[in-house]
Amino acid sequence: xxxxxxxxxxxxxxxxxxxxxxxxxxxxxxxxxxxxxxxxxxxxxxxxxxxxxxxxxxxxxxxxxxxxxxxxxxxxxxxxxxxxxxxxxxxxxxxxxxxxxxxxxxxxxxxxxxxxxxxxxxxxxxxxxxxxxxxxxxxxxxxxxxxxxxxxxxxxxxxxxxxxxxxxxxxxxxxxxxxxxxxxxxxxxxxxxxxxxxxxxxxxxxxxx
Numbered sequence: 303x304x305x306x307x308x309x310x311x312x313x314x315x316x317x318x319x320x321x322x323x324x325x326x327x328x329x330x331x332x333x334x335x336x337x338x339x340x341x342x343x344x345x346x347x348x349x350x351x352x353x354x355x356x357x358x359x360x361x362x363x364x365x366x367x368x369x370x371x372x373x374x375x376x377x378x379x380x381x382x383x384x385x386x387x388x389x390x391x392x393x394x395x396x397x398x399x400x401x402x403x404x405x406x407x408x409x410x411x412x413x414x415x416x417x418x419x420x421x422x423x424x425x426x427x428x429x430x431x432x433x434x435x436x437x438x439x440x441x442x443x444x445x446x447x448x449x450x451x452x453x454x455x456x457x458x459x460x461x462x463x464x465x466x467x468x469x470x471x472x473x474x475x476x477x478x479x480x481x482x483x484x485x486x487x488x489x490x491x492x493x494x495x496x497x498x499x500x501x502x503x504x505x506x507x508x509x510x511x
Contacts, residue, residue, distance in 0.1 A: 329497065332494075332497040333457060334458070335493040336489070341465065350413065369420050376428070379428075397493050398494065400486075400490050402419075408472065408473070
């Protein structure tokens with residue numbers, strides 16, 4: 303019994319010590335691309351303001367933000383439950399859904415489209431705030447998990463910054479809607495491919511260990 307316990311302790315230590323491996327960085331880059339391809343909610347609110355200001359209905363703008371947050375919170379909870387059951391595979395859903403708010407908000411703008419964009423953005427945001435971060439623990443050993451979360455959060459923030467710049471320029475330059483579709487589709491497809499690649503590498507590592 304003592305020998306078995308010693309082996310278990312050694313195994314646990316080997317799993318908990320080390321640096322984030324290649325799968326972690328692939329996953330982080332996947333999230334970076336996913337974030338870069340997702341329209342920022344500020345632009346959704348800006349477009350809503352442009353429609354509502356001429357008719358003196360600006361008070362609706364903060365309600366749209368409230369709508370996003372009211373969807374975000376319960377989505378984060380249910381996404382967490384789903385992640386506990388299905389693990390990393392659940393991440394394919396928010397990656398795929400990230401295309402929708404972008405296409406709705408950048409289409410010929412009307413309030414119905416913007417509200418729909420806000421709803422889908424709230425769904426994606428809820429999953430970003432819960433299971434995106436939870437997945438880091440699958441890619442990083444315990445001893446370097448703090449560093450891993452720091453790297454991940456930095457990449458996520460940089461992605462949001464780049465997204466704001468790119469979509470802001472697209473709106474300013476009245477970029478063709480076909481270009482917007484292509485950009486959103488390419489970034490999210492690439493993100494999903496990288497996500498699946500990171501997942502497959504973790505499965506291979508688990509099989510080896």
